[in-house]
Each structure stands twice: as structure tokens, then as C-alpha cells.
Amino acid sequence: MSKNAVLALVGSLRADSHNQKLAEAIQQNAPENVDVQIHGSLGSIPFYNEDIDVEGQVPAEAAALRAAANSADTLLLVTPEHNGTMPASLKNAIDWLSRPYGAGALAGKPTAVVGTAFGQFGGVWAQDEARKAAGIAGAKVLEDVKLAVPGSMIRFAELHPKDDAEVVEQIKGIFEPLTAVQEEAAA
Known part of the structure; x- marks a missing residue:
């Protein structure tokens, strides 16, 4: 079986982003049958x-x-929470991927949402909003992929997510539903 190619889009533009670090930890802990590529900054898009x-x-x-x-x-959308929702950079990426209408890159594309945020719930509101927007844009949202790491500013102040045993264990749990989608499509 070929590798499942996962494209991670990180909604945070900050140089020392905890969500960028979470995406890196996901990439580093991917099983052999999964290739996670982290897209460059969404800030330059x-x-x-429609005019352009x-x-x-x-x-x-x-x-x-x-x-x-x-x-x-x-x-794989990796999002912080900005004022209770996803950042504009991630919403903008979803908008670009939703076009042309009905035939955009999101049409039928299996899409999962994870992230970390400062609050006690780890950005679940932002994740819910990203799932909603991606679904409306035509993505096949993987509702069973969940990872919300709370307290990012404190938790990752001196510790990279790849070195946090609890986070690494949670990361490993997201890959089964991600790979199941490709296995279903191949069957």
C-alpha cells in the first residue's frame, strides 16, 4: 500500500507558534505508512x-x-483559537481551496482538524469552526479525529510538543482514522 500523503496547514503565523510545533510533532510521530508535509506559511496567500x-x-x-x-x-488543519474561532489565515486557505465552486481542492477531500490553544479547552471552538467551514466548502470532515491540547502558553513554554509524552500519545491516536480513510478508498 502506498503512503497516505497528509498535508498539514497551520493557522498560526507566529514565528514561535505552538501549533507549528504541534504540526512538527505530528510529522515526527507519523507511522511509516503516513507522510505528513507541512505547508509553508499561510500568511503570504x-x-x-473572486476578481483575482x-x-x-x-x-x-x-x-x-x-x-x-x-x-x-x-x-490536516492545525489551528490555534483567535477570539473563539479559527484565525483568518486558515479561513482564507479554506476559501481558496473551496474554489472553483464544486471542483475545488477540498471537494470530497478527507480533512481533519487538531490544535492547541492557551485556554483550558485547547481551542475546541476554533476546531469546531474549522470543521464547519471545511465541511461547507466540500471537504469530507473526519469528525472522529480529535486533538485539543489546552494551556499551550504554559505547557509548551519550554517543552516542544514532540517531547511531551502525553501529547505524543494523543498524536499517535489520530493516525488510525486518518489512514482508515485511504484504506476505505483503496478497497
Whole structure:
């Protein structure tokens, strides 16, 4: 069986992002049958505007995002929580991936959402909003993939998520449902 190609999109743009570090920990703990690639910063992608989404003229950063998502078997959205919801950079990526309407890179694409946040619930509101937006955009949202790590500012102040045994154990739990989707599609 070929490897499940997972594209991770990190919603945080901060240089020392805990969600970027969580994505790195996910990448480092992926089983042999999963290849996790972390997409570059979403901050360079212009805000979605139908006027600039013209065939042959799509901004390079948006075109690269679409190409990466089209090549992936599964998307993994890694999100912090900004004022109770996902950051604008992640919502913007979802908007670009939802177009062209009905045939965007998200259409039918298995998509999971995880993350970490400062609050006591680990950003579950942002994760719920990201699942909702991705689903409306046409993704096949993997509702059984859950990972919300609370207290990120304190928990990861001096410890990388890859070195947190509890987080690593939780990370390992997300891969079974991610790989089950590819196995179902291959059957």
C-alpha cells in the first residue's frame, strides 16, 4: 500500500507558534505508512477575492496551496483559537481551496482538524469552526479525529510538543482514522 500523503496547514503565523510545533510533532510521530508535509506559511496567500481568482492569473501562493492540497490524500488543519474561532489565515486557505465552486481542492477531500490553544479547552471552538467551514466548502470532515491540547502558553513554554509524552500519545491516536480513510478508498 502506498503512503497516505497528509498535508498539514497551520493557522498560526507566529514565528514561535505552538501549533507549528504541534504540526512538527505530528510529522515526527507519523507511522511509516503516513507522510505528513507541512505547508509553508499561510500568511503570504492574499485574501480570497473572486476578481483575482482567474484561470492563468491565480496568485502563485494560492496556486501552490491548491496544487499541494490536490496532491494530498488527506488534509490536516492545525489551528490555534483567535477570539473563539479559527484565525483568518486558515479561513482564507479554506476559501481558496473551496474554489472553483464544486471542483475545488477540498471537494470530497478527507480533512481533519487538531490544535492547541492557551485556554483550558485547547481551542475546541476554533476546531469546531474549522470543521464547519471545511465541511461547507466540500471537504469530507473526519469528525472522529480529535486533538485539543489546552494551556499551550504554559505547557509548551519550554517543552516542544514532540517531547511531551502525553501529547505524543494523543498524536499517535489520530493516525488510525486518518489512514482508515485511504484504506476505505483503496478497497
